[in-house]
Amino acid sequence: MYRYFFHQKENINYIFDLYKRKGVNVMKARDRITLQTILIAIIIIVAVVYIFFIKPNYYYFNGGKIFFDPVYTEKFVDKKTLEIYAYNQSLFFSSQNGLKKLTINRESIWDKVFYLENPKLFTEDKYMAVVDLGGKEAYTFDDKGYLMSVKVESPIVLADISAEGAFALVLEEEGKHLIQLYKRDGELYAERATNFAADGYPVAIDLSSTGEKMVTSYLSVKDGVIKTTIAFFSFGTKGELDPDNNLGGFIIDDAIAPEIKFLDDDHLVVVSDKTIYFYYIKDTPKLETEIKIKNEIDQIAYFKENVIIYFGKQMEVSKKDLNNKIVVYSHEGELLDEYDAPDNVTHLIGNDNNYYVITPKTIEYHTIRKKIWEANIGNEAKNILKITKDKFIIVYEQGYEITKIKDI
Numbered sequence: 001m002y003r004y005f006f007h008q009k010e011n012i013n014y015i016f017d018l019y020k021r022k023g024v025n026v027m028k029a030r031d032r033i034t035l036q037t038i039l040i041a042i043i044i045i046v047a048v049v050y051i052f053f054i055k056p057n058y059y060y061f062n063g064g065k066i067f068f069d070p071v072y073t074e075k076f077v078d079k080k081t082l083e084i085y086a087y088n089q090s091l092f093f094s095s096q097n098g099l100k101k102l103t104i105n106r107e108s109i110w111d112k113v114f115y116l117e118n119p120k121l122f123t124e125d126k127y128m129a130v131v132d133l134g135g136k137e138a139y140t141f142d143d144k145g146y147l148m149s150v151k152v153e154s155p156i157v158l159a160d161i162s163a164e165g166a167f168a169l170v171l172e173e174e175g176k177h178l179i180q181l182y183k184r185d186g187e188l189y190a191e192r193a194t195n196f197a198a199d200g201y202p203v204a205i206d207l208s209s210t211g212e213k214m215v216t217s218y219l220s221v222k223d224g225v226i227k228t229t230i231a232f233f234s235f236g237t238k239g240e241l242d243p244d245n246n247l248g249g250f251i252i253d254d255a256i257a258p259e260i261k262f263l264d265d266d267h268l269v270v271v272s273d274k275t276i277y278f279y280y281i282k283d284t285p286k287l288e289t290e291i292k293i294k295n296e297i298d299q300i301a302y303f304k305e306n307v308i309i310y311f312g313k314q315m316e317v318s319k320k321d322l323n324n325k326i327v328v329y330s331h332e333g334e335l336l337d338e339y340d341a342p343d344n345v346t347h348l349i350g351n352d353n354n355y356y357v358i359t360p361k362t363i364e365y366h367t368i369r370k371k372i373w374e375a376n377i378g379n380e381a382k383n384i385l386k387i388t389k390d391k392f393i394i395v396y397e398q399g400y401e402i403t404k405i406k407d408i
Contacts, residue, residue: 064373069406071391072106075399083121084395085128086385087143091393094121094130099141104387104402112146114139124163124209127184131159131169140167140184148186154178158205166211170202177202181211181235190235192244194218200229203258208265212236213247213281215268217257228252230260230270230277232285248285250277263305263331271300276309278333289333294318301348303355305331306368310345310357326357328368337369349384356384363394 076082085092090109091102096119100111116132123129126143134155140147142165150169157177158170165184170177179202181190189211194202200220207214213236218229232247252272259271268285270277278289296312307329311322326345328337347358354372357364360380365372383395390405 064371066373066375067406068375068377068392068394068403070401070403073399073401083119084383084385084393084400085121085123086387086393087123087126089387090143091387092121092128094119094128099128099130099139101143101145104391106402110145112139112141114149120159122159122161124161127161127163127165129159129161129167131156133157133159138167138169140165140182142184147184148182150180150182150186152180158202160205160207162207162211163209164211166207168205168207168211168214170205179205179214179216181207181214183211190245192233199231200227203256204260206260206262206268208262210265213262213265215260215262215270215281217260217270219256226254226256228255228257228272230257230279232279232281247281247283250279250285250287252277259300261302261307263302263307267305267331269307269329269331271297271309273297276307276329276333278329278331280332291329291333293322294320295322299345299348301350301355303350304353306336307331308348308350308355310341310348346380347382351386358382358384 083094085094089104091104091106093100093102096116098111098113101109103109116130116137117135118133120131120133121128122131128141129138131138134157136152136155138150138156138159140161147165152169152171154171154173156169157172160168167182167184169180171180175196177194179192179194180188183189200218202216203219204217205214212234214233216231218231220227220229229249229251231249233245234247235245252275255272255274257270257272261269263269266280266282268279268281270279274293276291276293277287280286280288293311294316295314297309298312299310301308308326309329310326311324313323314321324341324343326339326341326348327335330336342357342359342362342364344359345357346360349356349358354365354367357366358381362374362376363381363384364374377394379396381394381396385393385395387393387402391402392404393400393402
């Protein structure tokens, strides 16, 4: 290696000697070479920055305006029975005739055929359940394919699936409900009966990621007064202290709570028509934050461990009017963001790290305290799912399209 550099040095010196014999200023030649090298380096750096940062993220430099470039469009044959889910750069289509997985180029990967009269798709990360609401069958899947099926003797009224594949069904029987919990391999690991007269009517259910914890919202009416009971259950070691696996509960008078959601395994949000409650459930459930609301709640979504709410008109006169505002709360009920929403918000869609705001003519992509981009759309969308960094599937009433962010 030393010999190589020694000979290279001799060659360079020989070239400079030739320049000198011909009267060429060697220092100026060196300066020209250095200047050319610097210019070439600058051009390469600018090109790299443009290609790999500015071009794919041009909306950071033009006020957030982007344009969609449709790649594929399809109309629904029967819009009532088709739901779409995107996970890990794959597409899942659920209908009365089964569930199928496609690549983003619409090439078939697998297909499970069955028939359900009123199918409803439940999703959480890589796990999915297709449930015949009002019927007596359900099927569960992960992103690799079919896991199990359940056939029951009573109509299914509620269902949920967790991030680790635990699966819950609520069955309606004469004078009571039956809650069944299944592991992802199909094993029934818990079952609980509730009585209409004693417990009320279950209106919502949610599981923690492992399926170890469960929360239900029951509605009852007595002497013309509405009452909601939020009941907490554990099917791990904490729940063994109670024969019914009950960790405790809270009663909410004169209110309906149709929305409950685990934000992580220890934090839960309960949304009623008058109050938003944030609970901590490490051992026994504890109410951390209670937020009274005077406005209608038009839309709710979740991203990361946060809650996004779009508020409508006031129900009661209040100094703080949240009409047409979007508010973001942390899993502990801390106010993270509040701003005026665009006109006529129709949907809020949570993403892993951010969220979308949909109006009849636009889709906006937000993070906390910042709008990242905005795009005009030709038809009113009801959902948007991220496939890759710059590719999405937009679902409309009459069909869907696979689209990408247009290059500049």
